Amino acid sequence: xxxxxxxxxxxxxxxxxxxxxxxxxxxxxxxxxxxxxxxxxxxxxxxxxxxxxxxxxxxxxxxxxxxxxxxxxxxxxxxxxxxxxxxxxxxxxxxxxxxxxxxxxxxxxxxxxxxxxxxxxxxxxxxxxxxxxxxxxxxxxxxxxxxxxxxxxxxxxxxxxxxxxxxxxxxxxxxxxxxxxxxxxxxxxxxxxxxxxxxxxxxxxxxxxxxxxxxxxxxxxxxxxxxxxxxxxxxxxxxxxxxxxxxxxxxxxxxxxxxxxxxxxxxxxxxxxxxxxxxxxxxxxxxxxxxxxxxxxxxxxxxxxxxxxxxxxxxxxxxxxxxxxxxxxxxxxxxxxxxxxxxxxxxxxxxxxxxxxxxxxxxxxxxxxxxxxxxxxxxxxxxxxxxxxxxxxxxxxxxxxxxxxxxxxxxxxxxxxxxxxxxxxxxxxxxxxxxxxxxxxxxxxxxxxxxxxxxxxxxxxxxxxxxxxxxxxxxxxxxxxxxxxxxxxxxxxxxxxxxxxxxxxxxxxxxxxxxxxxxxxxxxxxxxxxxxxxxxxxxxxxxxxxxxxxxxxxxxxxxxxxxxxxxxxxxxxxxxxxxxxxxxxxxxxxxxxxxxxxxxxxxxxxxxxxxxxxxxxxxxxxxxxxxxxxxxxxxxxxxxxxxxxxxxxxxxxx
Amino acid sequence: xxxxxxxxxxxxxxxxxxxxxxxxxxxxxxxxxxxxxxxxxxxxxxxxxxxxxxxxxxxxxxxxxxxxxxxxxxxxxxxxxxxxxxxxxxxxxxxxxxxxxxxxxxxxxxxxxxxxxxxxxxxxxxxxxxxxxxxxxxxxxxxxxxxxxxxxxxxxxxxxxxxxxxxxxxxxxxxxxxxxxxxxxxxxxxxxxxxxxxxxxxxxxxxxxxxxxxxxxxxxxxxxxxxxxxxxxxxxxxxxxxxxxxxxxxxxxxxxxxxxxxxxxxxxxxxxxxxxxxxxxxxxxxxxxxxxxxxxxxxxxxxxxxxxxxxxxxxxxxxxxxxxxxxxxxxxxxxxxxxxxx
Numbered sequence: 001x002x003x004x005x006x007x008x009x010x011x012x013x014x015x016x017x018x019x020x021x022x023x024x025x026x027x028x029x030x031x032x033x034x035x036x037x038x039x040x041x042x043x044x045x046x047x048x049x050x051x052x053x054x055x056x057x058x059x060x061x062x063x064x065x066x067x068x069x070x071x072x073x074x075x076x077x078x079x080x081x082x083x084x085x086x087x088x089x090x091x092x093x094x095x096x097x098x099x100x101x102x103x104x105x106x107x108x109x110x111x112x113x114x115x116x117x118x119x120x121x122x123x124x125x126x127x128x129x130x131x132x133x134x135x136x137x138x139x140x141x142x143x144x145x146x147x148x149x150x151x152x153x154x155x156x157x158x159x160x161x162x163x164x165x166x167x168x169x170x171x172x173x174x175x176x177x178x179x180x181x182x183x184x185x186x187x188x189x190x191x192x193x194x195x196x197x198x199x200x201x202x203x204x205x206x207x208x209x210x211x212x213x214x215x216x217x218x219x220x221x222x223x224x225x226x227x228x229x230x231x232x233x234x235x236x237x238x239x240x241x242x243x244x245x246x247x248x249x250x251x252x253x254x255x256x257x258x259x260x261x262x263x264x265x266x267x268x269x270x271x272x273x274x275x276x277x278x279x280x281x282x283x284x285x286x287x288x289x290x291x292x293x294x295x296x297x298x299x300x301x302x303x304x305x306x307x308x309x310x311x312x313x314x315x316x317x318x319x320x321x322x323x324x325x326x327x328x329x330x331x332x333x334x335x336x337x338x339x340x341x342x343x344x345x346x347x348x349x350x351x352x353x354x355x356x357x358x359x360x361x362x363x364x365x366x367x368x369x370x371x372x373x374x375x376x377x378x379x380x381x382x383x384x385x386x387x388x389x390x391x392x393x394x395x396x397x398x399x400x401x402x403x404x405x406x407x408x409x410x411x412x413x414x415x416x417x418x419x420x421x422x423x424x425x426x427x428x429x430x431x432x433x434x435x436x437x438x439x440x441x442x443x444x445x446x447x448x449x450x451x452x453x454x455x456x457x458x459x460x461x462x463x464x465x466x467x468x469x470x471x472x473x474x475x476x477x478x479x480x481x482x483x484x485x486x487x488x489x490x491x492x493x494x495x496x497x498x499x500x501x502x503x504x505x506x507x508x509x510x511x512x513x514x515x516x517x518x519x520x521x522x523x524x525x526x527x528x529x530x531x532x533x534x535x536x537x538x539x540x541x542x543x544x545x546x547x548x549x550x551x552x553x554x555x556x557x558x559x560x561x562x563x564x565x566x567x568x569x570x571x572x573x574x575x576x577x578x579x580x581x582x583x584x585x586x587x588x589x590x591x592x593x594x595x596x597x598x599x600x601x602x603x604x605x606x607x608x609x610x611x612x613x614x615x616x617x618x619x620x621x622x623x624x625x626x627x628x629x630x631x632x633x634x635x636x637x638x639x640x641x642x643x644x645x646x647x648x649x650x651x652x653x654x
Numbered sequence: 655x656x657x658x659x660x661x662x663x664x665x666x667x668x669x670x671x672x673x674x675x676x677x678x679x680x681x682x683x684x685x686x687x688x689x690x691x692x693x694x695x696x697x698x699x700x701x702x703x704x705x706x707x708x709x710x711x712x713x714x715x716x717x718x719x720x721x722x723x724x725x726x727x728x729x730x731x732x733x734x735x736x737x738x739x740x741x742x743x744x745x746x747x748x749x750x751x752x753x754x755x756x757x758x759x760x761x762x763x764x765x766x767x768x769x770x771x772x773x774x775x776x777x778x779x780x781x782x783x784x785x786x787x788x789x790x791x792x793x794x795x796x797x798x799x800x801x802x803x804x805x806x807x808x809x810x811x812x813x814x815x816x817x818x819x820x821x822x823x824x825x826x827x828x829x830x831x832x833x834x835x836x837x838x839x840x841x842x843x844x845x846x847x848x849x850x851x852x853x854x855x856x857x858x859x860x861x862x863x864x865x866x867x868x869x870x871x872x873x874x875x876x877x878x879x880x881x882x883x884x885x886x887x888x889x890x891x892x893x894x895x896x897x898x899x900x901x902x903x904x905x906x907x908x909x910x911x912x913x914x915x916x917x918x919x920x921x922x923x924x925x926x927x928x929x930x931x932x933x934x935x936x937x938x939x940x941x942x943x944x945x946x947x948x949x950x951x952x953x954x955x956x957x958x959x960x961x962x963x964x965x966x967x968x969x970x971x972x973x974x975x976x977x978x979x980x981x982x983x984x985x986x987x988x989x990x991x992x993x994x995x996x
């Protein structure tokens with residue numbers, strides 16, 4: 001009743017807000033009054049300028065600090081990059097003399113295979129080798145190595161930093177309490193928003209890109225590390241204390257090794273997020289594969305985009321599988337110390353030999369250093385031709401689908417959200433949030449909504465909300481039935497699971513390429529990309545919810561004479577409800593993060609605002625718009641999480 | 655025979671909840687069950703007084719939630735007591751600095767856990783050697799000692815296995831090896847066999863008794879299984895709702911329960927399993943013919959077949975092997991079927 005009434009009023013106001021404004025001549029109804037708008041963005045911008053130009057901490061200036069950080073990151077990055085692709089040289093520009101070559105491509109492929117073999121088995125080694133060989137054969141090697149260099153720098157920093165923060169917040173509950181809102185914000189503020197200040201502080205270049213990547217990839221590691229340490233069994237901790245471990249022994253000999261499998265999941269996350277950032281980071285100077293994708297996308301060079309995009313995917317698959325294999329790797333017996341070193345460590349010895357021999361050969365035979373261009377294959381033109389053919393042949397078909405969705409779903413929803421007057425919007429969000437999560441949360445949500453309106457972003461925010469709602473609706477409509485199916489049948493599970501895994505491995509940008517090719521820029525393309533990206537949690541949580549139902553309850557249903565259908569509707573679905581809600585929560589979060597990226601294909605939402613701020617290097621504008629997205633995310637997250645909690649409590653499961 | 659006290663706790667309280675110290679002070683150090691309920695705090699251990707003698711097996715028995723696990727954690731200071739005093743070899747454990755406590759644990763204490771608490775990334779050998787590694791003992795020496803210990807607990811040949819490759823019983827053997835490798839004086843076992851199958855449990859109890867007959871440690875053993883307590887204990891402390899109801903030998907618990915709870919608990923225990931021959935013998939040894947001699951500390955149940963098959967009564971010997979009484983089949987059978995009040 002409460003919800004129905006709320007919806008009815010909102011709908012009515014949305015429908016007639018324009019008429020009311022005309023009738024009363026009160027423009028403030030549809031637009032937040034200009035003269036009350038907060039000049040927050042210009043304040044932030046001038047504060048940043050002050051920070052960079054005038055701030056002093058006694059001995060050194062703020063600028064010295066950023067230069068120092070830059071140097072600390074740049075040095076190892078340049079080293080790894082020289083090692084992988086550039087070679088080491090002395091001197092500047094034209095006069096540079098190479099003193100040592102980069103590692104041969106054969107050695108890099110071989111080393112990847114050896115690492116995979118160590119992590120699991122020959123099958124995985126084969127996969128890793130094939131993936132990297134693909135990069136060489138399809139002419140993506142140089143860009144790929146630049147990307148790999150930044151991954152090799154960003155991942156250790158992210159993992160170490162995350163682990164240390166995780167340990168701190170495990171040891172001191174107040175650190176965890178202080179970190180939690182920061183992590184929440186870092187995971188919900190769109191990446192674009194902090195690209196702007198980073199660009200401002202570190203300038204255009206690989207360092208900025210690495211800083212942004214680490215900031216983006218570290219939060220999950222902090223969380224996973226904290227949880228992993230917290231879930232070390234109490235008895236194991238006590239065992240450590242009873243044998244007389246000192247605090248550092250307890251941490252590094254007992255806690256961290258016991259938590260290692262979970263920590264490796266965090267490492268995998270950091271790697272995947274780092275790869276996810278590859279394209280976005282290239283906007284502030286990362287270079288490599290991401291830069292190739294970005295430029296092709298801008299030039300609408302279909303073939304080039306797909307080629308470079310696929311290269312990222314291939315690399316992501318290889319790194320993902322190998323790091324996952326480490327997470328579940330089983331420890332093996334230690335070798336007999338009596339054997340000579342090359343027998344005790346055959347894998348390390350092999351790869352060292354491979355690196356030395358092929359790199360030395362590379363000095364005299366260039367073919368060993370880089371695969372000769374004559375041997376590489378380019379598929380760019382094939383892709384372009386194929387896309388053209390599809391577009392010409394199926395133009396009407398795609399156009400019809402697009403029009404159908406636009407007129408029946410997208411436009412009405414858009415009209416509904418855009419019509420809501422901002423003042424009522426603030427009230428309705430407050431009421432809904434208060435109803436679900438208590439009056440404190442209601443007030444907070446209303447304040448956040450007011451913040452968005454007061455910064456003159458109401459209209460854009462409503463576009464964001466509309467696109468997210470439609471995408472989440474469609475993602476759930478597809479994902480939940482798939483998940484239920486996967487939860488009930490093992491065969492469906494293996495097929496759907498593999499599909500979802502692949503979808504999740506793809507960096508978010510990659511979705512955009514084919515979608516834009518087929519449907520051109522606009523809301524519809526954005527929606528499809530968002531749906532594809534946000535599908536995974538809907539499927540996963542639904543499948544998990546169905547699977548984790550107590551088998552006895554289903555048996556109880558069977559002996560009561562339920563049909564399969566009744567079991568599904570009356571037992572499985574109600575019990576899976578908390579899981580479905582958690583999946584919905586994750587779907588919304590992913591949809592929001594993807595939506596900002598789709599600003600590149602021409603949506604007019606908050607994402608676009610952030611993107612414009614980035615191109616103009618307007619710090620204030622970027623941060624305000626970014627915060628607005630984060631606020632929407634936080635409100636949605638808390639409401640759905642509270643709903644999930646309520647339903648869990650009702651079912652008495654925890 | 656007076657034995658020296660190894661571990662003693664006096665007036666130990668452990669209260670969970672907000673501001674336990676103030677709560678205790680407010681009720682003059684002796685809150686009642688009603689006080690606990692009113693203040694929403696939990697008295698996991700209430701006014702525990704325990705003396706553990708050198709070389710005995712002291713069993714703390716109670717159902718889940720009775721506070722037995724908390725008490726043993728107070729005794730080992732894994733949990734800080736809210737109030738009270740714990741003396742270990744004459745030193746107050748609760749006043750020790752962290753460094754002293756670490757030293758005591760390294761040299762004098764060992765503990766076995768219900769779910770084994772083995773480190774998954776270490777082999778059997780490395781797990782058993784872990785306490786020595788932490789102390790900084792050289793690799794060769796610690797692995798030699800760990801190897802001996804592994805052989806003692808019967809796991810020779812599995813040194814290079816990882817914990818998850820072992821069965822539950824084998825894992826607990828590793829846990830036992832680890833707890834003994836540093837040759838502690840005081841050995842805590844927290845429900846060590848509760849997570850095992852009944853048959854393995856029995857086997858491990860025998861193994862435990864065998865080890866103790868070799869090593870003569872001072873033992874604090876936690877269990878919720880009264881049968882296990884009777885089998886193993888020299889003395890048993892029965893706990894309920896954080897309070898110790900009674901501390902006594904198994905036989906006395908059954909024969910003279912101090913509270914209705916203990917009586918209820920011991921009612922279904924077959925008397926013959928706990929009552930010793932010395933308790934039911936007829937005192938004095940008249941001249942005559944006897945079927946043989948029996949130790950006075952044997953339980954009736956263990957001797958009844960022997961008594962029944964012989965036509966003559968047996969002589970009962972005291973601890974020094976002197977005949978002090980006689981027993982015949984009828985007396986034993988009376989106990990077995992509960993014919994007369996013992």
